[in-house]
Amino acid sequence: MLDHQSRTEALLQSRVKNIPLGVANIHPIMIVQAQGASLWDVDGNSYIDFTGGIGVLNVGHSHPRVVQAVQTQLELFTHTCFQVGMYEVYIRLAERLNAAAPGTFPKKTMLLTSGAEAVENAIKIARASTQRSAVIAFTHSFHGRTLLGMSLTGKATGYKQHFGPFAPEIYHAPYPYEYRGWSSEQAILALKELFHTQITPDQVAAIIIEPVLGEGGFVPAPFEFLRELRSITQQHGILLIADEIQSGFGRTGKMFAIEHSDVVPDLITVAKSLAGGLPLSGVIGRAEVMDAPTPGGLGGTYAGNPLSCAAGLAVLDAFEQEDLLTRSQQLGNHMMDYCRTLSHEIPEIGDVRGLGPMIGLEFVHDRQSKEPAPELVDQILVDARKQGLLLLKAGLYGNVLRILVPLVIEETLLSQALETLSTVIKGVVSA
Numbered sequence: 047m048l049d050h051q052s053r054t055e056a057l058l059q060s061r062v063k064n065i066p067l068g069v070a071n072i073h074p075i076m077i078v079q080a081q082g083a084s085l086w087d088v089d090g091n092s093y094i095d096f097t098g099g100i101g102v103l104n105v106g107h108s109h110p111r112v113v114q115a116v117q118t119q120l121e122l123f124t125h126t127c128f129q130v131g132m133y134e135v136y137i138r139l140a141e142r143l144n145a146a147a148p149g150t151f152p153k154k155t156m157l158l159t160s161g162a163e164a165v166e167n168a169i170k171i172a173r174a175s176t177q178r179s180a181v182i183a184f185t186h187s188f189h190g191r192t193l194l195g196m197s198l199t200g201k202a203t204g205y206k207q208h209f210g211p212f213a214p215e216i217y218h219a220p221y222p223y224e225y226r227g228w229s230s231e232q233a234i235l236a237l238k239e240l241f242h243t244q245i246t247p248d249q250v251a252a253i254i255i256e257p258v259l260g261e262g263g264f265v266p267a268p269f270e271f272l273r274e275l276r277s278i279t280q281q282h283g284i285l286l287i288a289d290e291i292q293s294g295f296g297r298t299g300k301m302f303a304i305e306h307s308d309v310v311p312d313l314i315t316v317a318k319s320l321a322g323g324l325p326l327s328g329v330i331g332r333a334e335v336m337d338a339p340t341p342g343g344l345g346g347t348y349a350g351n352p353l354s355c356a357a358g359l360a361v362l363d364a365f366e367q368e369d370l371l372t373r374s375q376q377l378g379n380h381m382m383d384y385c386r387t388l389s390h391e392i393p394e395i396g397d398v399r400g401l402g403p404m405i406g407l408e409f410v411h412d413r414q415s416k417e418p419a420p421e422l423v424d425q426i427l428v429d430a431r432k433q434g435l436l437l438l439k440a441g442l443y444g445n446v447l448r449i450l451v452p453l454v455i456e457e458t459l460l461s462q463a464l465e466t467l468s469t470v471i472k473g474v475v476s477a
């Protein structure tokens with residue numbers, strides 16, 4: 047008996063008592079069921095999900111193929127540790143990821159558990175392959191919460207706190223964020239200046255970049271910038287790592303966001319939507335690069351868990367058999383048109399950007415000054431939730447509304463969500 051107290055309120059009290067403050071929560075809700083693009087909480091409220099578990103559910107919640115694959119594997123075994131007793135689903139998934147990744151050269155894949163693990167191992171592999179130690183990342187980037195992940199991340203607020211000292215030999219170059227004054231040309235010049243002022247290119251093992259910033263505000267790197275970056279890395283024997291943890295698996299209308307630019311990286315980190323909600327990540331790369339670490343240098347007790355691998359195979363089946371890349375392109379075109387039309391009516395929307403249905407709306411107080419308006423985004427999240435729509439924010443200033451809708455969303459649900467989004471935004475900016 048909860049004495050007229052909602053189950054959510056009771057659980058929130060227990061959460062405060064038992065879980066550290068540092069584990070932040072975006073929405074004060076407790077989920078009990080999820081299907082497709084819909085969620086239900088413990089008090090019976092329903093929500094349309096435009097967060098996708100922070101980009102994890104491109105194939106939607108509880109996709110039937112994923113559920114069936116995991117149930118089948120669950121009845122066989124849940125764990126052996128691949129380094130102890132190998133299993134076919136790991137090998138089959140590696141085969142298919144190697145085939146799906148850009149590049150006609152031989153590739154190999156190692157599987158892990160989290161996105162941060164994938165980033166850490168990509169750096170290890172790059173250092174072993176090049177026999178160099180330095181790594182260049184970009185401002186506004188996010189690469190994980192481990193020590194090396196934080197060191198690579200180009201945002202101090204929130205993520206880095208008092209967690210230092212950080213990993214050495216990490217350098218940051220400006221990301222080409224045109225809305226905030228960094229053109230491709232300026233960013234390339236700054237990178238070249240970094241080679242003269244901080245670290246010479248012959249000491250750099252790798253440059254790691256998100257083809258579309260995730261936590262940094264859904265900023266796509268201009269294609270000409272990525273092509274010039276590829277040219278520079280090849281010129282100096284530097285490996286190029288594409289961090290596709292949030293932008294991969296159809297989020298931008300192609301399997302990997304880097305494909306829009308026709309750039310082929312040496313290594314790709316993957317996670318999030320790879321396994322439809324189960325913890326799985328990986329590094330895909332050139333076979334000779336991936337083979338640089340000797341036996342024992344790579345692995346992990348839970349790395350490539352068989353349940354997650356089964357889910358990963360089911361996700362790839364869904365993409366192939368349900369033509370989800372085409373659906374992603376159609377969804378992206380429709381939503382981008384809708385958001386741009388909305389921006390014509392609402393001057394506080396300073397920029398609408400993205401690739402496919404990976405869309406960000408940057409809110410400002412004034413289009414001339416571009417002063418960030420994070421308080422508007424905070425209120426939009428609250429009001430939208432009250433209207434049954436879950437949203438996320440992003441960006442250095444927390445003033446970007448980001449959209450990560452599952453690709454399987456039904457048209458009627460999408461229309462309802464977009465109408466709610468429009469109504470809420472107009473209500474907040476006019477208040």
